[in-house]
Amino acid sequence: MMGLAESRDCWCGRPETAEHVLLECPVYYDLRLILLRKVGYHLLLDDRHLWELVGSINGYAAFKIFAKEALERRTLEMEMAMNGT
Secondary structure, X not given: OOOOOOOOEOOOOOEOOHHHHHHOOHHHHHHHHHHHHHHOHHHHOOHHHHHHHHOXXXXXXXXXXXXXXXXXXXXXXXXHHHHOO
């Protein structure tokens, strides 16, 4: 999804797609909870509500924070894997 690795698999072992990271991946569960608290829990019950999430100023701002922090976490995980830590 983020184009940082050769593999298309997420760190949790499932295929890494935007929907997977945003809606279901356990690696980003804590970030998802923060996002949901900011925008309302009803918005991410399924992928039909994704447009609603980014269609408002507040929703888009919260999504940007989620995406930035998820990317930072993914980058750190890759660095740790490359260093063997």
